[in-house]
Amino acid sequence: MGESPQAVRAWVREKLIREAGENGPPATMAAAAEHILRPLSAHLARLVGDAGFEALLARAVALARREVPALCADPGGGQEGLVQCLREMEGEHVCGSATAVVTALVDLLASFVGVDLATSLLREAWPDLPEMGDGAERAGDT
């Protein structure tokens, strides 16, 4: 995950903290993560189907675990399963885990369809998404 675009990472982290506070409780932080993921899952599911989105999310979690080993190995249940996993984590890891998963998801999408198209697709869900760099094309290679 070290090659994920820093701007996206900072944007995700800022959104989480803005909603849940710097050291917000796990449940609040998990809810903030859910609020970020919900428009994305709704939008991407129209494109790739529910099963397609779940598959992408599962891979994003697996990639994020390289950065945050405390993250559940296989939360299952898609977005709900991930949120439940975040709720049950120790407070200090929740923000980092949520940031890592969302960033990995962005990264993963860009690795499949390229940065330009990924940005275009993601902006429909997140209009304020910042520009992504070239590093996004190398998700999963780390």
Add this chain to the structure above:
Amino acid sequence: MSNGEKVTIRKLPTGVPGLDEVLGGGIPEYSFNLIAGGPGSGKTTLAHQILFANATVERPALYFTVLGEPTLKMLRYQQQFRFFDLEKVGRCIHLLNLSQVVLEQDLSQVLASIARDVDAANPAFVVVDSFRTVTRAARPGEMELQSFVQRLALLLTSWQATSFLVGEYVESEMRDNPVLTVADGILFLTQAVERNSIVRKLQVVKMRGQAPVPGLHVFRITDDGLQVFPRLHVRLPAVREAKEDQRLPTGIPGLDEMLGGGIPQGDAVLVAGPSGAGKSLLTTQFIAEGASRGEPGVIAIFEEQIGDYLANARTLGFDLDAMIRSGDVRIVYLRPLDLSVDETLYELQERAAAVSAKRVVVDSVAGFEMALAPTFREDFRESLYRLVGALTGGGMAVLLPTEVTESFLDLRFSPHLVSFLADDIILLRYVEIEGRLRRVIAVVKMRGSRHSHEIREFEITGSGLVVGEPLRGYRGILSGMPVPGDGLTQAPFPGLTDREMLVLRAVTDAEEPTVPELARLTALRRPALTLALDRLVALSYAVRVKEGDHLVYRRA
């Protein structure tokens, strides 16, 4: 009320080179079409190409994906094509996944889901890819499927959408299929593997309201997407009846004299000869002469790369590079080894049209054959006939150099038995005279045109091919092993009487004489003449051939 005006159906461009021509002008607006074919035949690429050519923000497209290729992978691969405009995705072309609805609900729910999206987006174009999986997943009965397709067609047409169902159908399924009955247009794509080559073909099975070009049309998929090569109607010699008797000089003085001034415009000329005899030099000189006279030329090569070909021309004393730079000459290199005649024709006609070519060289007949996919090689004569017919029908003079194996026993103009399609035949040949190998040239045939019957010696010089005087004093030159004189005086003819020698000489001197002609030439009475002829035939000095109602005699 009626003023007799009929509705005009707007034809939308497909964005696929060659396809609009095959369709009869384009895709009819508001039509409900099926793009069918096996896996990997190019269905999805075709649908994308049409959408990217047409969809705009004001006239958007909805692309429903269903259980087939995952959407992300489809986007990943399709964006490799040059027509794929990233800016259009999400703005002009909206991708929607129908898989879950199809898996979990029945066809009426699928239809309702499509209707909601169509209502919301108001698209001008709709694609369902793959429609086959919609019907497979729902496992409907025949009437249910018929009803679904009918209602879907009604919905999309009512919403003024031009729509495409993409489906994996094979030819055997094309009958009694409700989708095919309802569809206004059906495009069927196939790819046939033969030996190591693949030939892709497209057929417009139907296209309501217009007249598509019938038959199978070859297409190719490149980085630019699909390109269709319409099966051309060969313009037969009727077109040429109106041509003026204009000659195109070859730039080889002696040869032009033999040709009566040059090669007639619109003629196909077989330039036959063994390797190294001077075929390339002759054809290059023909092209160079054209360039100097403001008669542009096109050279199609199949065996050599363009760089090598130009280098060879330089060694022969011709600066084809300069002629290309000045726009007088175009060279097209074609050697994918799975070429079709239509593709070759397309390339040649494009180049020829670009320079208004009067002269074409297809170098060589054997190279063209080798470059063709096996399926076209099987009927090589038809392929060559169509190629030559289309080019000469357009008024171009086409030179076809063809290599023949030098034989000292017989005379062949082409190993391909294609001499029938040549209007003219120029033969180059090695002959052995007094222990030296020399080159000779002859104009063997010029259809409907007077020409020299001489056999002339020629040389290859630094300034090109130089044709000399007629080679006299020898007989049997084209056999490759001429003999001095008339061929009878010195040659031994054991077993012949003086009378038989007299008859043999008459057979040799006259052109396929009949018995009455021989009687006149020899002043022999019929019984003696018949006896002598029978002996000559029996001893294989002469052959008897039936020509129409007559028997004629030839030297064996």
